[in-house]
Amino acid sequence: MRLIRSPGLWIAVLCAAIAAAAPWWVSAYILGVLTSAYYFGVFAMSWDLLFGFAGEVNFGPTFLIGLGAYGAAILDAKTGLPIPICLVFGAALAVLGGLLLALPALRLRGPYFGLVTLVAVLLLQNFIVIFAGVTGGEIGMTVPDVLSIDAPTNYEYALGFMIVSAIILFGMSRSAMGLILQASGQDATEAAALGFNVTKHKVFAFCVSALFSGLAGGMLVFYLGTASVDTVVNISIGVQVIIAAVLGGRRTILGGMIGAVFLILAGELLRPLGQLNTLVVAAVALAVILFFPDGFLGYVLRGRSRA
Amino acid sequence: MSLFLQILIDGFAISSLYALGAVGFTLLFGVSGVLNLAHGSIIVVAAIVGWLAAGNWGAGPAGGTLIGIAGGILAAYATYFVVVRPIQTSRAIPRDETEIFVLTGTLLWGIMIQVGLDYLFTDNPVTMVPLIRGVTNLGGVHTPTNEIMIAAICWIVIGLLWLLVNRTRAGKALLAASINPRGLTLLGFELSRIYLFVWTIYGVLAGLAGVLLASFLGTGSANAGTLTASAFSIVVLGGLGSVSGSLIAAYVVGYLETITAYLIAPTLRPIPALLLLVLVVYVRPQGLLGRR
Numbered sequence: 001m002r003l004i005r006s007p008g009l010w011i012a013v014l015c016a017a018i019a020a021a022a023p024w025w026v027s028a029y030i031l032g033v034l035t036s037a038y039y040f041g042v043f044a045m046s047w048d049l050l051f052g053f054a055g056e057v058n059f060g061p062t063f064l065i066g067l068g069a070y071g072a073a074i075l076d077a078k079t080g081l082p083i084p085i086c087l088v089f090g091a092a093l094a095v096l097g098g099l100l101l102a103l104p105a106l107r108l109r110g111p112y113f114g115l116v117t118l119v120a121v122l123l124l125q126n127f128i129v130i131f132a133g134v135t136g137g138e139i140g141m142t143v144p145d146v147l148s149i150d151a152p153t154n155y156e157y158a159l160g161f162m163i164v165s166a167i168i169l170f171g172m173s174r175s176a177m178g179l180i181l182q183a184s185g186q187d188a189t190e191a192a193a194l195g196f197n198v199t200k201h202k203v204f205a206f207c208v209s210a211l212f213s214g215l216a217g218g219m220l221v222f223y224l225g226t227a228s229v230d231t232v233v234n235i236s237i238g239v240q241v242i243i244a245a246v247l248g249g250r251r252t253i254l255g256g257m258i259g260a261v262f263l264i265l266a267g268e269l270l271r272p273l274g275q276l277n278t279l280v281v282a283a284v285a286l287a288v289i290l291f292f293p294d295g296f297l298g299y300v301l302r303g304r305s306r307a
Numbered sequence: 308m309s310l311f312l313q314i315l316i317d318g319f320a321i322s323s324l325y326a327l328g329a330v331g332f333t334l335l336f337g338v339s340g341v342l343n344l345a346h347g348s349i350i351v352v353a354a355i356v357g358w359l360a361a362g363n364w365g366a367g368p369a370g371g372t373l374i375g376i377a378g379g380i381l382a383a384y385a386t387y388f389v390v391v392r393p394i395q396t397s398r399a400i401p402r403d404e405t406e407i408f409v410l411t412g413t414l415l416w417g418i419m420i421q422v423g424l425d426y427l428f429t430d431n432p433v434t435m436v437p438l439i440r441g442v443t444n445l446g447g448v449h450t451p452t453n454e455i456m457i458a459a460i461c462w463i464v465i466g467l468l469w470l471l472v473n474r475t476r477a478g479k480a481l482l483a484a485s486i487n488p489r490g491l492t493l494l495g496f497e498l499s500r501i502y503l504f505v506w507t508i509y510g511v512l513a514g515l516a517g518v519l520l521a522s523f524l525g526t527g528s529a530n531a532g533t534l535t536a537s538a539f540s541i542v543v544l545g546g547l548g549s550v551s552g553s554l555i556a557a558y559v560v561g562y563l564e565t566i567t568a569y570l571i572a573p574t575l576r577p578i579p580a581l582l583l584l585v586l587v588v589y590v591r592p593q594g595l596l597g598r599r
Contacts, residue, residue, distance in 0.1 A: 057407055108592045114410065115543050116588050119581050122536065126578050186403075235532065239414060246411060279422040286415040289408060290393050293400045 012254075019159055023152035031155045035223060037264035038158035042165045042216035044244040044256030046209040049169055052251035053178055054205040055185025056105050060117035061213060061241045063101070066124050066233035068094035068214025073227035074134060076143045083145050087218040094214020095207050102206040106199055118235070125233050140228025147222045154223055161219060162257060165212050170253045172208065181205055182251075243285045249295030258296055312448045314562075314569050320454040322561025323461035324519060328534070329541040329553045330465060331512030337485040337548035338505045341409055345386050345417030346513065347534030348424075353379035353517030354526045355424060358433040368436045372518045375435075379514020380507060382420070387506045390416045417531060424528040434525035435518065457519050464515060465554070468508070472550075481505055485548065537577075540584045546594030555595060559583070 023031060047061045072090030075081060097120075104116045128135045135141060148154050172178055184191040184198040192198045221227045231237070244263045248255025263281065270277035292299050328350060335341050343349075357375020360366040366374055390412045394400060400408050424430075437453035444450075472478040483491045484501050492498050520526045526534070541560050545552030560580045568576045587594065 051407075057410070059410075104589055104592075108588065112543065112547075112588060112592050115539060116585065118536070119540065119585055119588075122577070123581050123585070126575075126581070130575070130578075236418075239418070242411065243415070275422060275426045279419050279426070282415045282418045282422070286390070286412060286419070289412055289415070290390075290397070291399075293397065293408065 016159075016163055020156070023155055028151040031151045033264060033268050034261070035151075035155050035158040036220065037261045038162040038257075039216045039220040039223070040241065040244060040260035040264060041162050041257035042212055043241040044248065044260045045166060045169050045253050046212040046216070047241050048245045048250060048253050048256050049173065049181075049205060050209045051245070052253070053173055053181040053185060054202055055182075056202070056206075057114040058101070058117045058209075059114045059242070060101075060119075060121035060235075060238055062233050062235065062238040063117060063120040063124055064094045064097050064210045064213035065217035065237075065241075066121070066128075066229075067097040067217070068210075069217035069221045069227050069232040070128065070135060071214070072218035073141055073143050073221045076145055076222075077141060080144060083147065083222055086145075087215060087222070090218035091211055091214040094210045094217070097214075098206040098210025099203070101210075102203045105206065106202060121233065121235055121238060125229055125235075128229055128233065136228070138229060140226050140230070142226045143221060145222065146225045147219070158219070158223065161216070165216070166254060166257060169208070169212065173251075173253045177201065177204070243281075247285055247288055247295055249298030249301075252295070252297040252301065255295050255297035262296075309447050310569065312446050314565050316445055316448055316450050316454070317569075318558075318562040318565035320458050320523070321565060322558040323458040324516060324523065325537065325541055325561050326554050326557035327461040327464060327512060327519070328516040329538045329545070329557050330468065330550055331509040331516070332538045333542045333545070333548060333550055333553045334468075334481075334512075335505060335509045336542065337550070338481050339484070339502050340406070341391055342406075342413075342539070343386065343391075343509075344410055344414040344535055344539075345390075345420060346538050347531035347536075348417040348420035348528075349379060349382040349386065349510070349513045350517035350520065350534050351424060351526055351528055351531050352382040352420060353514035354435070354521035355428055355433055355528075357518040358435050358521055361435050368438050368522075371435060372438065372515075375518035375521075376511055376514035379517055380510030383506050383510030383513060386413065386416060387503070417535065421528045421531040424531075428528070430527050430529040432525040432527035432530070433521055435522040437522045453522060457523055460515070460519065464512070468512070468550075471508075477504060540580065542594075544584055544587055544594055546596045549594065549596040552594055552596030 022034065026034075043061055043065055046064075047058060050056045050058050068090040070090075071093035072086040075089045076083070076086040101117060101120065105113050108116065129137050132138070147157055173181075180191065180196045180201050183194070184196065184201060188198050217232050220232065224231060240263060241260075244259035245256045246259070247262060248257065248259030263285075266281055266284070267277055270280055273280060288295065294302055328346075332343065332346055335343055353375045356378030357371045359371075360374035361368055361371025364374075391409055394408045394412050395405060437451070439452045439456050441452045442449050443452045443455060445455075470478075472482055480491065480496055480501055481504065483496075484498065484505075488498055491501070517526070537560065541556045542553050544560065545554070545556030563580045563583065564576050567579050
């Protein structure tokens with residue numbers, strides 16, 4: 001394990017350095033695409049912490065993302081407070097949402113909980129449309145402040161945010177807490193019998209996942225300059241987050257980043273196909289699930305541990 | 308008074324259709340443990356095939372209905388053989404994770420069908436010519452005769468399904484598979500054959516629901532997601548795997564939606580049902596008539 005870890009660390013540092021140098025050799029358009037991909041990467045990693053480790057099937061990652069995004073956007077539009085305060089407010093709202101989701105998760109298993117999360121997204125979506133006066137309804141709302149109007153600066157913000165999130169989430173998954181979460185995800189009764197407080201750990205996992213989803217959602221809004229149902233709440237966005245995490249490899253955390261970048265770049269490359277690009281991306285994801293259920297990173301890691 | 312009757316009649320027709328759509332979904336889950344998130348897409352496939360057959364291929368309303376049902380069966384088989392069966396038999400997927408893989412796989416499959424249909428036929432809803440034309444006066448409310456016939460067909464088919472499951476040998480095997488699959492294999496039944504049988508029934512039910520929906524409200528690829536979500540919520544409300552629970556839940560949801568649409572506002576239509584669902588899931592997670 002230690003042997004893998006040290007080269008892995010260097011590969012990661014190298015990748016981060018190459019990514020950080022991207023503004024010098026990549027066009028502004030691709031920078032913009034990558035910027036959203038990095039926020040998606042954070043969505044996918046937070047989802048993986050809940051699913052891969054805590055074993056909670058969350059079909060509504062966009063419930064947490066949307067709360068963070070709209071919380072930040074509404075505060076900014078109504079009060080004009082500085083961006084960091086709005087982000088904190090959005091993240092706090094998302095954590096509150098995470099606690100709300102954690103309640104049923106402690107009582108329900110598998111598909112039942114999955115349904116609650118799905119319904120949570122539908123409700124959020126409906127409420128946003130109903131309270132159109134505050135939220136801008138189906139059209140969405142524009143925020144008065146943006147992170148930056150300069151593409152490279154936005155890019156570095158997103159990259160830095162993703163790397164920090166990755167380090168924290170990955171570190172957490174490899175700590176004692178990650179192991180306890182994994183144990184309670186696989187067999188809650190046994191984990192509790194071993195003396196671990198399953199409830200406390202699961203609630204904590206929900207809060208952490210919500211915190212990063214909400215923050216990333218808020219940052220995405222301040223990058224795009226708008227918050228709309230189609231960019232942060234729609235179920236299809238949630239499905240993309242799940243696909244990214246599964247493509248990259250469940251239980252790897254870092255796989256989420258790879259999956260998200262791949263998914264968004266693939267969507268961009270296939271743009272000439274028009275409508276059909278969603279079909280092709282879904283087909284590729286389905287093929288990966290059928291033939292390489294461990295995802296990219298899982299496949300690489302497993303191949304290495306076998307050798 | 309006439310508004311009350313109107314709600315009663317419209318709600319009944321919609322609820323019957325919901326019941327038909329949800330029964331197949333719940334049967335599939337009860338017997339083979341599969342939650343098919345491509346459900347809405349399969350319904351839409353049947354609707355579009357039926358519409359094509361009735362109009363472009365000149366099969367007429369009755370022929371279109373039959374060909375649409377055949378389309379539903381084919382779509383169900385494709386889902387089973389391309390997505391569900393490979394996942395169930397895959398060695399690389401751990402047993403306890405099959406469920407989430409089936410969910411994700413069928414979800415992706417549903418998206419593929421939806422986008423494909425969207426590309427071929429646009430997302431405009433298709434409307435089939437009803438089997439019976441004309442209007443019937445029910446206590447002062449002018450109701451399309453087609454609406455009455457849809458409710459009747461739904462109940463006849465659900466009744467036939469009840470007979471099949473409870474009174475025939477093949478149906479009893481289905482029932483046994485939902486209670487104890489291992490016991491059934493010990494008795495010499497081929498489980499894969501039973502699964503194929505339940506997917507066939509599912510295809511017929513989903514196909515019929517699609518064709519009837521097309522002749523009643525019209526439907527298109529844009530509706531696939533909503534159709535899956537409403538079937539899923541009805542089934543969970545009634546209790547996963549419980550057919551009678553799903554029937555009751557279909558009427559609860561159908562009437563709740565109709566009442567909201569008529570008395571409060573059409574835009575709020577789905578909300579009370581969703582809130583009820585959250586409440587039920589919190590208080591009684593196994594649903595109205597579900598077993599743990």
